[in-house]
Amino acid sequence: MYKSFLYKINTLLKIQYSNMLEYRAEIALWAISGIIPFFMLNIWTNNGLNESINLSNTMLSRYFISAFFVRQFSVVWVVFTFEEDALLGRISPYLIQPLHPFFRYFSQHIAEQVTRFPFALLIAVVFFIFNPDSFWIPNIKTIIISGLAIFLSFLIQFLMQSIIATFCFWTEKASSIEKLLFIPTLFLSGLLAPVESFPEFVKSWIYFTPFPYLIDFPANLLSSNPSNISSGIFIQIFWVILFFCIFAKTWKSGTKKFTAMGL
């Protein structure tokens, strides 16, 4: 049972990886489109805005390059693929296969991340050529822990988007809901400004939402800025479990609503 499951996952990963390699130019472009944190860093340091939040230029640069990395490996687009598959009727054959369709999407994302890794590394090298002062190599322990945090962040976002994707069963077009959800993800996750710099009235409630755990927390871990490791990871796991339960529910009632399309 488990052996055949692992075999399926392994095959899926291999297929998706060769599929992604086919489109490596596209993935390279996608990696480049994630450089907004660097522009933000430029505004921060060029105007000396970081003096009041007690972060040196070096630490801030490391924060933003880490934020870039976290974003690179937690980008999720499952809702867009699912919507297309649902509208074109490709979902129907997936549904009768003895494997949950979302494993297919999940392996797609993992394969894409593997393909993306060298490009992200290349962009980081270019970044360090322009900012040699901020160069550092995190130690193994940091890399492992922040890798875990990045993966959990990816899982949270993947599950959140999967929940939205299941709305396709009701509304057919769910990607606009995703665009709405992307706004708080963009502004509250710490991609454009570290959560540390947010005004007090936002900081008082933001940690009750999943957003700071998407970019800010893993980026702080990776750049060795102060952060509470165990509680952060714990809260991330909490969100993963919560969203997984919601996803399982919406998926179950959604598939009952399912009407095949475009066949």
Added chain:
Amino acid sequence: MNIKKYFQIYNLFNYTSFAIEMEYKINILIDFITAIFGLIGSIFLLSIFFDNSRLIGGWSFEQALIIQGIYTILNGVTNTWFSPNLTEIVKYIREGTLDFVLIKPVDSQFWVSFKRISPSGLIEILIGLLVLTYCININDIELTISLIFLLTTTLICSISILYSLWFLISTTTIWFVKTWNATEVLRSFLYVGRFPLNSFSFSLRIFFSTVIPITFITTIPSELILGIAPIWKIILEIIVSLTFISISRKFWKYALRFYSSASS
């Protein structure tokens, strides 16, 4: 070229696009909320910056809001006319349906650029205009006929530059087939247009006024409103926009020579 015929065709385009969009009415509502939240988010970000410093790149918070207004209007224009069409070009080329466009007795660039319209962007334009009116109020700017005339001119130039940028990238699809993400790269660069150009370091400023002319897109109209744009900048913007438009036209004609259908 028969102008009247083109107007008729354009009306038909709008009619069919609205019919398509009306299929998903809730989506328009969600897009509306998204546009408002997007604006709130970027004002929030701006307020974080100004929390730490009174002036950024020589701009005060009230002045920087003007740029937000202009950006929102232009983003609305992009979402209404450019992105729905130009992402469609990718589809035409991948599926080979560009053949049907090319054999029609209508200019192909006109067809691929204006086929679709997405009404949700119109709401963004409206929000942007509201923000701009508010900014003109709080900055005590007197609206004269000449200001309105110049502002309209520069905005039209900005829109032409934006269009050309989008169109140039989409045209490369003829060689690379899949350029979905190239438009994403452009989008992320254009994001910089939300901030005063002077707040960036010198090298980035050079980059954003030459390679990707974001200065010309949002900064000059905003400076014009504040009355700090010298006349040569406005003339330069007109020249740049004309150059971009003619390059995009020539590039499309050139690229079509390499188009070799697909599938069928």
